[in-house]
Amino acid sequence: MPGYPRAVDTPLRLEVIVASIRPERFAPVVADWFVRTAGSRPEFDTGVMDLLDIPLPPDLSETPETADFRQRLAAADAFVAVTSEYNHGYPASLKTALDSAKHEWRAKPIGFVSYGGLSGGLRAVEQLRQVVAEIHMVSVRESVSFHRARKRFDADGNTTDGAAIDAADRMLTQLAWWGRALAAARAADPYPGST
Template identity: 80%
Template sequence: MASVRPERFAPVVADWFLRTLRAHGEFDTGVIDLIDTPLPADLTETPAAADFRARLAAADAFAVVTSEYNHGYPAALKTAFDTAKHEWRAKPIGFVSYGGLSGGLRAVEQLRQVVAEIHMVSIRETISFHQAKKRFDAAGETQDGAAIDAAERMLRQLAWWARTLRAARATDPYPG
């Protein structure tokens, strides 16, 4: 979860996505909430940074739940990407975005450039919630058919890439 702002909407979107992900059945899911992950903005080595990298190294795939701030992604997310290097490589990443009229898609397009630079595989399908606060009911459920459909497609692709790249890394370590 990328947003660290007070009164953020991220937990609503992330909880929905986690329920959807866990219902898919193929993923053993862990959550890294950047609000609870004290990564230093100056990228100095800390125990929290080392723990963060260890969690990344153990993962085969990632999904980022991100908002869009001022046509971009949250600074805490950039710090998270910059805190690690090799742990991201040759692993797939999917995006769940939310925001106003753009639904966070401008942030996702910028993030695709960042993840390509750190040798990740960006999943083409993206889940986005336009005018996100209007898309969820009081129980945190959505009837947004486009997002529900995109979630199924993205999770199938993320699972395929996770299996394929895990096998590739095991037989032929990534040369990056």
């Protein structure tokens, strides 16, 4: 809650944004694995914002869904975007989501879980780091990527990709640190231009 410091043992609200809305998308497999991983961490109260289920207008017009979306962003302490890579970039649905809010993103950390072919979605993440900096977010250094993602998960949606498992742990640790630090800073002194 703005203006009030967070209790030390209160979990941070982490929203996992599922970016791809394409038919036959692989996003739910990657996102479900990550949500299970984050859910095992006591630092977080984890929610999922699947952009397939949030009809944000591409012309950025004001709708009840947009207002609800922004309200949920405002209540969050940290974010993770689960994104594919299309033609060296990230999905248009994610750009619409980022552009549909302004103040609600500011002074909050974000991490990235990407997937794709040989690049593992890393080119999409590099573009996203520029965009989130522009909307006053802090992107954590660690990210998770799955190269040839469909080969990295079994039929139950689990992975034995040690590099990804390790990266997820490091990224969540960084998100928790930044989430606590920025929540305390926002409570003590509202971020400039956040209202």
